[in-house]
Amino acid sequence: DVRLLESGGGLIQPGGSLRLSCAASGFTFSDFDMIWVRQRPGQGLEWVSRISGSGSSTFYADSAEGRFTISRVNAANTLYLQIDSLGADDSAVYFCVKPGRGGAAADFGFWGQGTLVVVSS
Amino acid sequence: SYVLTQSPSVSVAPGRTATIICGGDNIVGKTVHWYQQKPGQAPIVIMFYDSDRPSGVPERFSGSKSENTATLTISGVEDDDEAAYYCQVWDKSRDHWVFGGGTKLTVL
Numbered sequence: 001d002v003r004l005l006e007s008g009g010g011l012i013q014p015g016g017s018l019r020l021s022c023a024a025s026g027f028t029f030s031d032f033d034m035i036w037v038r039q040r041p042g043q044g045l046e047w048v049s050r051i052s053g054s055g056s057s058t059f060y061a062d063s064a065e066g067r068f069t070i071s072r073v074n075a076a077n078t079l080y081l082q083i084d085s086l087g088a089d090d091s092a093v094y095f096c097v098k099p100g101r102g103g104a105a106a107d108f109g110f111w112g113q114g115t116l117v118v119v120s121s
Numbered sequence: 122s123y124v125l126t127q128s129p130s131v132s133v134a135p136g137r138t139a140t141i142i143c144g145g146d147n148i149v150g151k152t153v154h155w156y157q158q159k160p161g162q163a164p165i166v167i168m169f170y171d172s173d174r175p176s177g178v179p180e181r182f183s184g185s186k187s188e189n190t191a192t193l194t195i196s197g198v199e200d201d202d203e204a205a206y207y208c209q210v211w212d213k214s215r216d217h218w219v220f221g222g223g224t225k226l227t228v229l
Contacts, residue, residue, distance in 0.1 A: 035218070044223040045156070045164065045207050059216050062122065095163060100175075105211045107154040107169035108218075114163060 002026040002110040004096045009115030016086050020115055022079040022096030030054070030074040033099055035108060036081045038092040048094070049081065086119045093117075123212040125221035132227040139195040141224045143208030146189060151210040153191040155184060158223075159204045167206070168193060195226070203228045 008020040022034070036048040049070040050059040058070050069082040079096055093114040100109020126144040133139040143153065155168035166175055171191070172184040181196045195202055208221040 037220075044205075045158075045209075045220040047209075047218040047220060050218065061217060100166060100169060104213070104216070105152040107166045108156070108164075108209065109166055109169075109175075111163040111165070 002098060004098060004110060004112030006094065006096045006112045006115035009094065009117045011118045011120060012086050013121050014087055014119055016119075017082065017084045018086065018117065020081040020083070020094055020096075020117075022081075022112060024077045024079065024096075024098065027098065029072075029077040032102070033104075034070075034072060034079045035097040035099065036070060036079075037095045037097050037108065037111075039095070039114070040089075040092045043092075046092075051079070083117075086117075088119050091117060091119045122215065122217065123210070123219050125208055125210065125219055127206075127208060127221040127224045129222070130225045130227065132229055133195075133198050134229045135200060136197055139198050139202070139226055141193040141195070141206050141226065143191040143193070143221045144189055145191070145210065145221075148191050148210065149186055149188045151212075153184070153186060154209045155193045156207045156209065157204045158207065164207065198226075198228055200228050202226060 003025045005023045035050045051070045071080045095114045096112040097108045098110040099106040156164040157167040158164040168184040207223045
């Protein structure tokens, strides 16, 4: 079974940085793009970033461009999201997502339970 | 950037049919996926590739698409269907993945 376990969230002061991790299991990690989606409190889902299976291609939402860095270590089956210069607007649950199948148009088939980031002084 | 528009809320009595609409420019040319999210839980895919149901999703759920609208239809609504529903597409022109704002389904 596919399992995605996020970690690294918590209470962070404005202007700070953090790195979220997602430990994946149950599939051949390097065969799949991986995705981060966030959900601000009481709000809808927002795609944040995506990385190819090899890690050579990365994609960012406009809201994430410049401050967010997605990366992966395939040997460790782990996905990362580095967020710098955190602001209150970055407070959200961050979900690690695996596509249901290959291809850019594929569904977001598998979701972790999310890790909560709260940006506050 | 590509925008998907959903009504914030829909209410329906048990046993009736709920229609959840996702509007987007020429959405007929895109592949639409639908997600269900219950409070405190991660989303799950409830419909993929416009009208395919993942295993375990009841036949009461169906999907369709027209020129500028994608529709998720839930027939014979049950209390357990109360949730938020999101549509999602890939915007090929920008390599961005887009969600609709979500529709909260209330079962009366």
